[in-house]
Amino acid sequence: SQQGEEDPQALSIQEGENATMNCSYKTSINNLQWYRQNSGRGLVHLILIRSNEREKHSGRLRVTLDTSKKSSSLLITASRAADTASYFCATPWGSGGSNYKLTFGKGTLLTVNP
Amino acid sequence: NAGVTQTPKFQVLKTGQSMTLQCAQDMNHNSMYWYRQDPGMGLRLIYYSASEGTTDKGEVPNGYNVSRLNKREFSLRLESAAPSQTSVYFCASRTGTGGTGELFFGEGSRLTVL
Numbered sequence: 001s002q003q004g005e006e007d008p009q010a011l012s013i014q015e016g017e018n019a020t021m022n023c024s025y026k027t028s029i030n031n032l033q034w035y036r037q038n039s040g041r042g043l044v045h046l047i048l049i050r051s052n053e054r055e056k057h058s059g060r061l062r063v064t065l066d067t068s069k070k071s072s073s074l075l076i077t078a079s080r081a082a083d084t085a086s087y088f089c090a091t092p093w094g095s096g097g098s099n100y101k102l103t104f105g106k107g108t109l110l111t112v113n114p
Numbered sequence: 115n116a117g118v119t120q121t122p123k124f125q126v127l128k129t130g131q132s133m134t135l136q137c138a139q140d141m142n143h144n145s146m147y148w149y150r151q152d153p154g155m156g157l158r159l160i161y162y163s164a165s166e167g168t169t170d171k172g173e174v175p176n177g178y179n180v181s182r183l184n185k186r187e188f189s190l191r192l193e194s195a196a197p198s199q200t201s202v203y204f205c206a207s208r209t210g211t212g213g214t215g216e217l218f219f220g221e222g223s224r225l226t227v228l
Contacts, residue, residue: 101159
């Protein structure tokens with residue numbers, strides 16, 4: 001299996017600042033996803049970027065994908081205290097199709113201070 | 115709609131006891147997954163079911179069994195619990211059979227094995 005690795009492991013910023021998290025992965029992929037997990041809760045899907053896309057936006061989120069470097073970044077602009085959570089990148093592995101599986105990195109813990 | 119429902123939310127077992135974690139989804143999804151989440155380890159896939167009637171091993175299947183009871187339900191069984199199985203367990207589901215698609219997660223089942 002392959003696994004994405006997020007960097008940094010933890011990030012603490014002030015409200016209103018931007019937060020950037022990075023993800024590196026090992027082998028070629030056809031898409032990469034980002035998820036968010038509030039403390040004690042399940043993961044929630046944020047955004048999916050396909051291998052033929054370089055950048056994607058969703059509200060205050062901006063995701064980039066550099067397949068040549070096998071890396072992705074998640075930018076949260078104008079952060080709020082409610083953005084405090086762990087953020088995970090997820091990459092597919094296996095034969096695909098009906099055997100589609102996602103592997104997750106260890107996550108970045110983002111703390112946004114009021 | 116409830117989405118993905120897991121029961122129980124909390125459980126304490128003694129070493130050697132058995133138990134079953136239940137998961138049900140009401141989104142008519144084909145694929146279902148069981149992950150475990152441990153501090154510093156991220157999420158690791160235990161078993162998955164690509165469609166009703168099929169199951170397959172993930173990254174860490176030892177010590178677990180699964181049953182895809184019908185399209186809605188996917189259970190995870192610990193036959194003889196060990197302290198190393200203390201973890202938070204997440205069930206997830208996904209629609210479709212293509213090479214993309216987001217996972218929908220339950221809220222987790224917190225298991226402690228003494």
